[in-house]
Ligand code: BDR
């Protein structure tokens with residue numbers, strides 16, 4: 310099994326990523342660290358626990374991490390995710406506890422105590438917790454098996470500004486630290502997530518599972534996709550974050566290139582832009598595998614089959 314820490318700002322698509330990981334026997338979720346992003350930290354930390362309760366995994370460890378980007382004020386995305394961050398289903402006050410430790414401390418401690426190269430970080434929100442951990446404890450960089458993150462864009466450019474994708478835009482300084490950490494990095498940019506669309510039949514497949522998880526997923530995604538359909542006119546909303554977990558389970562569903570990726574931190578106009586040297590036109594050293602394509606049917610088949618295993 311592969312040990313992972315999920316760093317997340319749930320978020321309906323984050324929630325599906327967490328469910329996919331919890332449903333997959335190849336993956337052991339050591340902990341879930343919440344970060345401020347789609348909504349403020351108090352809500353992402355609450356939503357992460359609601360999702361664990363849906364999956365019947367009240368034994369999971371959920372930590373609250375950073376409540377704002379490393380150097381900038383927080384920008385949230387209620388316009389996409391709703392006021393709760395998880396709009397769609399009726400939500401409740403989770404019964405499972407939030408762990409007392411800070412999420413960043415958990416990340417540092419886990420990477421220092423688990424065997425070097427055995428822990429993968431799965432990052433689904435702004436990279437604040439990871440950037441803070443790498444700044445505070447640079448020794449952990451060499452101990453990370455892999456960082457697989459949802460963030461950035463190349464041909465598909467921005468969803469929060471014309472130039473930038475939300476997770477990178479929110480905390481470009483943290484993203485810059487992560488990209489230059491020397492760790493093995495795989496990025497799922499909008500170019501690939503905009504090919505993973507929750508079409509009506511795919512949505513119906515979740516609802517049709519006839520389980521609590523299936524219903525919860527369908528209700529979340531029914532809300533989530535409205536925004537993208539109205540805004541971009543696509544045939545369904547993109548399911549961004551679960552692509553990261555799918556990568557760990559089925560890398561054969563994806564293709565991409567190991568390229569240099571730099572983050573714009575200076576300009577206001579292009580803040581958080583991911584400048585990926587897809588065509589190799591610079592001599593800058595490659596630092597990330599930038600995924601460009603996905604077998605979307607294979608991805609949704611995997612997801613539906615896995616979610617069917619949960620209560
Ligand atoms: C990313 O931003 C958030 O709104 C989603 O959860 C996803 O992580 C997409 O740009």
Ligand code: CA
Pocket residue numbers: 317318319320322323347433434550
């Ligand atoms: Ca997210």
